[in-house]
Amino acid sequence: MLLIPCPNCGPRDETEFHYGGQAHVPYPENPNELSDTEWSRYLFYRENPKGIFAERWVHSTGCRQWFNMLRDTVSYDIQAIYPMGTPRPDSSSRATPATGTASTAPDSTTTGTAGPSTSTTSTLTTTAPEGATK
Amino acid sequence: MAETAASPAAAKTPADKNLAARVSPARQLAEAFAAGSLAGAVEIAEVPFLTMVGLRADAGSDAAARLAGVTGGLPAQCGGVVGNGDTSVLWLGPSEFLVVAPTEAHESLGGDLIQALRDALGGDAGQVVDLSANRTTFELTGPRARAVLEKGCSLDLHPRVFKAGTAFSTEIANIPAVLWKTGEESFRIFPRASFAEFLGRWLLDAMREYASPEVP
Ligand SMILES: [Zn+2]
Numbered sequence: 001m002l003l004i005p006c007p008n009c010g011p012r013d014e015t016e017f018h019y020g021g022q023a024h025v026p027y028p029e030n031p032n033e034l035s036d037t038e039w040s041r042y043l044f045y046r047e048n049p050k051g052i053f054a055e056r057w058v059h060s061t062g063c064r065q066w067f068n069m070l071r072d073t074v075s076y077d078i079q080a081i082y083p084m085g086t087p088r089p090d091s092s093s094r095a096t097p098a099t100g101t102a103s104t105a106p107d108s109t110t111t112g113t114a115g116p117s118t119s120t121t122s123t124l125t126t127t128a129p130e131g132a133t134k
Numbered sequence: 135m136a137e138t139a140a141s142p143a144a145a146k147t148p149a150d151k152n153l154a155a156r157v158s159p160a161r162q163l164a165e166a167f168a169a170g171s172l173a174g175a176v177e178i179a180e181v182p183f184l185t186m187v188g189l190r191a192d193a194g195s196d197a198a199a200r201l202a203g204v205t206g207g208l209p210a211q212c213g214g215v216v217g218n219g220d221t222s223v224l225w226l227g228p229s230e231f232l233v234v235a236p237t238e239a240h241e242s243l244g245g246d247l248i249q250a251l252r253d254a255l256g257g258d259a260g261q262v263v264d265l266s267a268n269r270t271t272f273e274l275t276g277p278r279a280r281a282v283l284e285k286g287c288s289l290d291l292h293p294r295v296f297k298a299g300t301a302f303s304t305e306i307a308n309i310p311a312v313l314w315k316t317g318e319e320s321f322r323i324f325p326r327a328s329f330a331e332f333l334g335r336w337l338l339d340a341m342r343e344y345a346s347p348e349v350p
Contacts, residue, residue: 008228009212009302013288016305061310062303063212063227 007081008063020056022046023068024088050074054088149243158182159270159330166338175344176278178337180330181271181322185240187233187248188268189223191260198229200254201262204247205233213300215314221247224301224314232265232312232324240266269312269324274337279321282340287313307336 002014028034028042047053053073058066070080070091080089160167160180171177191198193210202208206218209225216223221235239245241264251262274282280291286307290296301314301322309332312324325333 012304015288015308061305064230065227 002076002078004057004059004069004078005081006059006062006065007067007083008065009059012059012062016059016061017057018060020058020066023054023056052079052091056084149238152242153183153237156183159327160272160334163331163334163338167334170338170341172276172278172341172344174276176274176276176282176341178275178334178341179273180334181273183237183240183266184271185233185235185237185245185247186265186269186324187235187251188226188261188263188265189231189233189251190229191231191255191258192229195258195260197255197258197260200256201251201260204250204254213302215299215301224312226303226312229260234314240264267327269326270330272323272325272330272334272337273320274323275317275320277319278341278344279319282337282344283313283321285340286336289313293318307333309333 003011004014004017005011006017025042025046028038031039031042034042050073052070054068054070056066057069058064066084068082068084068086068088069078070082070089071078079091082089158180159182161182164180167178167180171179189201189205189208191201191208193208198208205216205221205223207216208223208231209216212225214225221233221239224232224234226232233247233251235245235247237243239247241248248262248264255262280293283306284291287304289302289304296315298315298317301312303310303312305311306313306323306325309325309329311326311329311333314322314324316322323333323337
């Protein structure tokens with residue numbers, strides 16, 4: 001079981017919390033202008049990284065407040081807790097894969113702020129990204 | 135010993151009639167509580183019909199200050215309880231509080247606490263909600279009370295951490311409940327009414343081992 005450090009209440013058992021899925025998925029500015037594909041991507045498609053993941057939690061049987069968490073999906077290590085509405089803190093060991101199953105346009109604006117740090121992770125793509133010319 | 139209602143002889147005023155007609159959420163456990171209580175070890179009783187009011191107001195706002203004026207303060211952080219005589223305010227969240235007051239403070243019995251809180255909030259953002267029927271109250275007392283709770287609560291209940299006069303919203307026996315330590319060996323537990331029977335029976339079961347002599 002995780003011992004989750006609630007920013008208001010301190011460390012509590014995981015059973016006191018509920019999971020809120022991926023953090024930093026903004027509601028589309030103009031939902032009516034989206035195609036069905038784009039709308040479905042907003043609704044249903046989420047990152048599934050092996051490594052650090054930004055996610056939302058709510059302390060449901062405690063203070064009933066939401067907060068964000070950076071958690072390592074491999075080791076379950078909790079790397080950061082930060083308030084809702086604040087940007088994702090830099091984590092040096094970001095292991096965000098270059099391509100996920102669902103890299104949606106809206107959330108890339110908030111999760112992809114620190115570009116350089118991802119370049120240190122192994123690039124699995126065979127097609128070289130632009131700029132990688134000799 | 136659980137007190138259920140005013141005695142029939144006193145059921146004269148409308149307020150008394152109101153109480154006499156009510157059945158508390160754990161009334162059906164009153165006899166079991168009496169039988170399962172162990173003098174000198176751990177005792178349990180329901181304290182029915184306490185007046186409870188849910189407050190929401192942003193810390194630092196004018197509304198919060200006015201509400202604090204009625205209750206005698208609002209606790210500032212997790213675990214905090216502030217009181218004004220027999221009215222206490224428990225911290226539930228950064229902008230959420232639970233007022234616990236005697237039965238007579240309820241407006242159905244002529245009390246003016248809830249209206250005073252409504253007036254204090256006025257039209258500002260926030261809320262004052264009568265939650266008296268939402269939860270019931272168990273009082274668990276005695277030198278073994280902590281050991282009973284430790285069977286189903288993951289908070290550190292050791293006195294060096296859990297001080298008398300603090301309260302936490304947490305889980306007991308896997309159900310949400312507010313746990314308030316009112317004295318060194320006395321606790322108040324607020325389960326939701328629909329969980330009262332379950333938690334009452336769970337506590338009775340947890341208490342049972344202390345009826346027998348301790349095995350060395
Ligand atoms: Zn909390």
